[in-house]
Amino acid sequence: MSEQISEMERNVLNITQKAFPLCSEPYKEIARQANCTEQDVLNILIDYTEKKVIKKVGAIIAPKNIGYKSCLAAMSIPEDRIEECVSIINNFEGVTHNYLRDGIPNLWFTLIEPNEEELDKNLDFIEKETKIKVLKLSASKTYKIGVKLDI
């Protein structure tokens, strides 16, 4: 896919991703920086949204800084029970990422909830439903967060 991106598209996507201007006419400003027209910018963003490369354009909220609590959770699940356990876990809207990984534990997911009680309540529920221990790995410090890769 990356091979098919034109230079103009690449510029627009990178600016929109990394340095979105907070002003009345942001797409016009992006156009000025990318040396194209506002309509070019809008067309590119609409096109890449339709292609599902862009998930959204907007504010990316830092849940922790508005009081939400999150953790990474890890479980060691026997292979024949993975699908069953995943469906229990993914049922929670607060589960944002869930990966099967090589090694033990083998299932790793992140959970975000409005407060610590809710977080623990949901982890407990998952543990009781699956009858498998859930390890709660709270972050004591964030050194980096934010996927902003060159397109």
Added chain:
Amino acid sequence: MISNKEFEILYEVQHLPLIPKPFQEIATRLGIEEEELIRICEKLKFEKKIRRFGASVAHRRLGFSSNPMTAINVPKDRIDIVGEMIAKKPDVTHCYSRTGFDYNIFFIIHGKKRDEAIKRAKEIIEETGISDFKIYISTKEYKKTSFKLKRKLK
């Protein structure tokens, strides 16, 4: 930590419409002035309640399909030094210190090829001088969504 008004604004600006004046449209929806909306967005960004504005990109669709998670065991007095060193690497997308496990620093690399991403993880580990580590390679993605505010005030 956050006022009802700010919460309403955060909810609305999660998605900006792709039209020439997106903030004007949202301000009208909220019944406030465009200028005030932009000013509050700047404040929320300054307070780090908004991490950033812009496009959120599906990296897997752009070929960044490999995301090994590396866990390393760092002596307590070196945690911050090592965490900050790892965070500086451009291909590291997440780096945290965590409690509740055998390893205390976790970082994630995004790469286009699995072997290259693993090689990069190993290079970074080598630079830290830590010998106790484990690389967890993802074999299946069961969920990957962005955090979204639900329309519900706390």
